[in-house]
Amino acid sequence: MSARANILRSSAAHAILIAYTILALYPVFLIVINSMKSRRAIFNEPLALPTRETFDLVGFHTVLEQGNFLLYFQNSLIVTLASLFLVLLFGAMAAFALAEYRFRGNLLMGLYLALGIMIPIRLGTVAILEIMVAANLVNTLTSLVLVYTAQGLPLAVFILAEFMRQVSDDLKNAARIDGLSEYRIFFTIALPLVRPALATVAVFTMIPIWNDLWFPLILAPSDATKTLTLGSQIFLGQYVTNWNAVLAALTLAIFPVVVLYLIFSRQLIRGITRGAVK
Amino acid sequence: MLRPRTTRRPIRWHIVVFLAPAVLIYTAIMIIPLFGTLNLSLFTRGEGNTREFVGLANFVTLFTDPRWSSAFWNATWNNLWFFIVHMLVQNPIGIALAAILSSPRLRFAAFYRSAIFIPAILSFVIVGFVWRLILSPLWGVAPNMMDAIGIGDWFSPWLGQESSALTTLALISVWQFVGIPMMLIYAALLSIPDEVLEAAEMDGITGASQFWKIKLPLILPTIGIVSILTFVGNFNAFDLIYVVQGALAGPNYSTDILGSLLFRTFFGFQLQLGDPHMGATVATVMFFIILAGVSLYLFGIQTRMRRYQF
Numbered sequence: 001m002s003a004r005a006n007i008l009r010s011s012a013a014h015a016i017l018i019a020y021t022i023l024a025l026y027p028v029f030l031i032v033i034n035s036m037k038s039r040r041a042i043f044n045e046p047l048a049l050p051t052r053e054t055f056d057l058v059g060f061h062t063v064l065e066q067g068n069f070l071l072y073f074q075n076s077l078i079v080t081l082a083s084l085f086l087v088l089l090f091g092a093m094a095a096f097a098l099a100e101y102r103f104r105g106n107l108l109m110g111l112y113l114a115l116g117i118m119i120p121i122r123l124g125t126v127a128i129l130e131i132m133v134a135a136n137l138v139n140t141l142t143s144l145v146l147v148y149t150a151q152g153l154p155l156a157v158f159i160l161a162e163f164m165r166q167v168s169d170d171l172k173n174a175a176r177i178d179g180l181s182e183y184r185i186f187f188t189i190a191l192p193l194v195r196p197a198l199a200t201v202a203v204f205t206m207i208p209i210w211n212d213l214w215f216p217l218i219l220a221p222s223d224a225t226k227t228l229t230l231g232s233q234i235f236l237g238q239y240v241t242n243w244n245a246v247l248a249a250l251t252l253a254i255f256p257v258v259v260l261y262l263i264f265s266r267q268l269i270r271g272i273t274r275g276a277v278k
Numbered sequence: 279m280l281r282p283r284t285t286r287r288p289i290r291w292h293i294v295v296f297l298a299p300a301v302l303i304y305t306a307i308m309i310i311p312l313f314g315t316l317n318l319s320l321f322t323r324g325e326g327n328t329r330e331f332v333g334l335a336n337f338v339t340l341f342t343d344p345r346w347s348s349a350f351w352n353a354t355w356n357n358l359w360f361f362i363v364h365m366l367v368q369n370p371i372g373i374a375l376a377a378i379l380s381s382p383r384l385r386f387a388a389f390y391r392s393a394i395f396i397p398a399i400l401s402f403v404i405v406g407f408v409w410r411l412i413l414s415p416l417w418g419v420a421p422n423m424m425d426a427i428g429i430g431d432w433f434s435p436w437l438g439q440e441s442s443a444l445t446t447l448a449l450i451s452v453w454q455f456v457g458i459p460m461m462l463i464y465a466a467l468l469s470i471p472d473e474v475l476e477a478a479e480m481d482g483i484t485g486a487s488q489f490w491k492i493k494l495p496l497i498l499p500t501i502g503i504v505s506i507l508t509f510v511g512n513f514n515a516f517d518l519i520y521v522v523q524g525a526l527a528g529p530n531y532s533t534d535i536l537g538s539l540l541f542r543t544f545f546g547f548q549l550q551l552g553d554p555h556m557g558a559t560v561a562t563v564m565f566f567i568i569l570a571g572v573s574l575y576l577f578g579i580q581t582r583m584r585r586y587q588f
Binding site: 009010013014016017018020021023024025027028030031042043046047086089090091093094096097098101103109112113114115116117118119120121122123124125126127128130131146147149150151153154157181182183186196200203204207210211213214229232233236243246247250253254257258260261262265 | 290292293295296297300303304306307308309310318375378381384385386389390392393394395396397398399400401402403404409411417418419423453458461462465485510517554558561564565568569571576
């Protein structure tokens with residue numbers, strides 16, 4: 001391939017990617033810049049950056065005075081991280097068992113667990129609520145952690161089992177000959193080798209948990225256990241005509257997710273690009 | 279690798295230990311409540327507050343009683359269209375972006391990848407409100423921007439029109455989730471060994487033809503997974519419709535999909551009381567639609583795909 005064709009190809013690639021990046025980020029950017037403007041400026045010049053005349057933080061004042069966002073944020077963080085940990089640990093263990101050992105009912109067990117990928121756990125909401133009432137777990141973060149762990153496990157097992165099958169048999173057998181227990185093999189050989197897959201599963205598990213509206217509303221709507229998503233939904237509903245407050249609340253809701261994502265995505269990208277899956 | 283099976287093997291407890299936590303939580307919190315719901319669809323509220331077994335009568339009502347069936351079929355077709363838009367727009371864009379991103383020696387690949395994935399991490403509450411504001415004729419951002427590039431006449435309040443609201447919502451959802459197929463396929467593309475690609479280059483297969491002839495066949499299993507995830511996700515969808523159009527899925531039910539129908543049936547809205555039994559019936563139908571799609575994938579498509587071990 002000639003050098004010139006190469007340059008053409010790579011600039012075309014950059015042009016497409018830049019265009020798509022703008023499409024993905026501009027709507028979010030627009031909300032963030034307008035959250036810092038006065039009401040008049042929001043409507044007169046929505047596309048302009050805030051200037052000295054139009055800069056106004058009145059929306060944020062309203063949000064911070066009315067909402068209890070720090071507590072909501074903390075609740076969301078606890079629920080998400082606890083569920084994520086349980087999903088990854090239990091999911092990887094089950095995936096390892098399914099991928100590694102032949103036993104009667106292996107296929108059936110795999111199908112049983114995979115069933116949950118297609119079942120929206122919401123279909124069982126009424127019965128779940130009954131269980132949580134019986135166990136006295138309503139309005140606790142524990143109830144949410146339990147539900148989200150159950151929700152995340154099937155997909156985690158499904159994806160991780162695919163990757164566990166690719167872990168070299170020779171490596172594990174060598175470890176067995178050296179006398180390592182099956183538990184050690186799982187924790188010291190299989191788990192580190194599927195780390196890129198773990199990172200991917202983590203991102204896919206974390207997002208729906210953080211963003212869920214349904215179960216916080218039904219299982220833990222009390223003020224002490226509200227998650228950030230539920231808190232902002234209620235706030236947005238109440239202040240729907242107050243554009244400053246709505247834009248500020250959206251900005252505050254966007255911010256922690258993006259920060260959380262940037263922390264995790266570095267791990268995700270490192271995991272993927274190391275290519276240990278090969 | 280052969281593992282000789284012995285018949286009188288002792289129980290391998292480590293298998294039980296590995297499986298138990300996942301299986302127990304999953305069974306208690308997901309499977310048992312689900313069957314509770316399916317069971318509920320076979321009953322109706324009888325005299326007083328008793329449950330009365332009615333067999334499949336709820337399903338007959340849902341499919342044929344004009345009070346229910348028009349809403350049900352409307353939601354089903356809308357849901358199918360919602361899925362078709364995702365398959366035609368979201369997944370091809372996801373594959374294309376992944377293919378471009380995975381080209382060797384591309385600079386800033388990490389930046390693009392992270393940036394394009396950002397909408398997927400935002401909640402429906404955020405995405406719904408952001409697009410409601412942007413497409414609002416009241417604020418005028420969308421028409422202004424379209425004016426700037428000379429297509430201002432094309433603007434109309436898409437979310438408020440029966441003919442375009444559903445497609446607009448589907449495209450908002452595509453905008454939000456395109457990063458997921460992109461990431462999955464990107465990871466699959468990266469896992470193709472260099473030797474395979476080098477061998478292809480030796481044979482003179484490069485660029486686009488390398489993508490079509492070498493890479494695409496190798497990532498077909500991933501595309502299969504992406505498709506079935508899209509199907510399941512779309513037939514469970516609810517939040518975006520609820521945040522943008524409310525429980526009534528307006529205008530005039532034109533954006534009603536099975537998830538929002540289930541919500542209204544189950545919990546009631548305005549003057550209609552919630553009906554757990556009809557709600558469970560809708561949920562059961564959703565369950566079987568999804569079951570059919572997933573079975574088709576598992577037994578019809580996935581088993582026929584060739585897998586390559588590197």
